Amino acid sequence: MIILSSVIIVLILLAGALFTASGVFKKAKYLDPWKRDYADQFEDPRVKLTAYGLLAPNGHNMQPWKIRLDKQNPLKFSLYSDNTRLALASDPVARQTLVSQGTFLEYVRVAGEQLGYQATIRLFPEGEYDEQKLGESMDQKPVAEITLLKVQPAANPLFDYMFLPDTNRMAYKPDPLTAEQRQHLEQTNTDEALKLTFMDASADIKKLGEYGIEGTDIETGLKRMNEESAQIFRSNESQKNKYRYGFSFEGQGTTGVKKHLLQGLITIFPSFNNAEASTKLAVDAARTAAQHTPAYALILSKDNSRTSQVKAGMLYSRLILAGHEQGLVMQPLSQVLEEYPEMKAPYTRIHQEYAPGGETIQLLVRLGQPTQDTPLSMRRAVTDLIAD
Structure with missing residues (x-):
């Protein structure tokens, strides 16, 4: 009984240390801009x-x-x-x-x-x-x-x-897009210089999912990429309030007690957040996403000018908001479209297959109905x- 009580006390103290390191009692100032009345003060x-x-x-x-x-x-x-x-x-x-x-x-x-x-x-x-x-x-x-x-x-x-999260990296329901949803989303593109296409055939879903995995695998296998991600990863509430940009556990869908335990663990023992562990998590998440995606969308531009890039972003915002209106969530798969030497092979292949007219794929997006909310x-x- 004495041993059991000692173990319980140690566990309580350990949990307390982790929650304190996480910053569980700090106000999340980094979420203030999401409040509906935030803009009213100006x-x-x-x-x-x-x-x-x-x-x-x-x-x-x-x-x-x-x-x-x-x-x-x-x-x-x-x-x-x-x-x-x-x-x-x-x-x-x-x-x-x-x-x-x-x-x-x-x-x-x-x-x-x-x-x-x-x-x-x-x-x-x-x-x-x-x-x-x-x-x-x-x-x-x-x-x-x-x-x-x-x-x-x-x-x-x-x-x-x-006011909803723009990206959901979790698994999606298997339900395909309805004709009404698809038509609604297609109407978001009003720019003749851009092309918005949807892919929901099983062969395309398989192929585009594989591109998502391949791109993630290449990116996470590069030291400079891991170092860049580590520099903007915010491991606790104090860091999130200080910097208010970059990555955090919320981006992986982690919330509540689990989030604070992980934040505390990483804060006290930074070595836990090593490149090998992060790579495995990212690739596993990409595989899960590929297996649970009923449709993809591609935004293409006739050229790759700065103007076309900006216009593609404007269309993407309309697509996300219209998707939310239809009960859909999205995730851009950016890795395979990144432009550095190690990504050249898959970048070239995906353009040969899905932009045969010489267009530039500005965005590759998975979309579907969510299985869980994201923070x-x-x-x-x-x-x-x-x-x-």
Whole structure:
């Protein structure tokens, strides 16, 4: 009895240490931007709409957005790519970063309609980037110039779905897309320069699932990729509140007691979060996803210009929001579309098979009905996006 009591006391103390290290009692400030009234604290309509844009899906959760408010026109502002938030190992040409600019712009547009502001979006008003001086060019040239016009508010049916998680990496139900769902999603593409296609034949589902696994296997097998991911992994509540971007256990669908136990364990024993363990988890998750996906969507562009990348992101936001409206969730499979030497073989094959007309596949997305909810991801304070 004495031994049993001692064991129980040790376990309680251990659990207490893990929960304390996790930060279980800290307020999750990194979730504040998801609150429905978060934008209400700002009077400037440009800042209000930026607060909604902040919720948009984005590559590696880097939130690579920078806003400059026009000093002469109180209804005009510009969006820039934040060159300090590039994932250069996995996205060396910053294609995903530019797609993320598009997702932001579409959320701004949808929110504007809801709040009574018509947003006129002019892409690359000063021309596209100088690719030879990409970082410098990002700082000098805006991705978009947004001019607002006060109009009567018009309820946008997609607005409410902006407050849901944009990515669900879990297994999906086997139910195929209905004709109504498919038609609804197809209507999100109104740009002739883009192509939105859906794949639900068993052969395509098998093949695209294999591409997802292969891309994950290649990426997680590269040291520089693992180091990049480790640098933006937030292992506890203190780190998430401090940085408010990057990866965390929530991205793997881990919540509640299990999340805090894992966070505490990794915080106290960082060696537990090693590359080998992370690689196995990622590949296993990719296999599970491939086995539980009833359909895929591809967004293709006629070229791979910066403008096309941004437009693809805008379409992706519409697709996600319309999908939520239809009870669907999504996950972009970005790895096989990444542009670095080790990924060249599968990148070339998937384009030969699914973009035979010479288009660029900007996004490969799995979609279906969820088997479980996924948590919200970290978001920075909107004021952090506003540059001088």
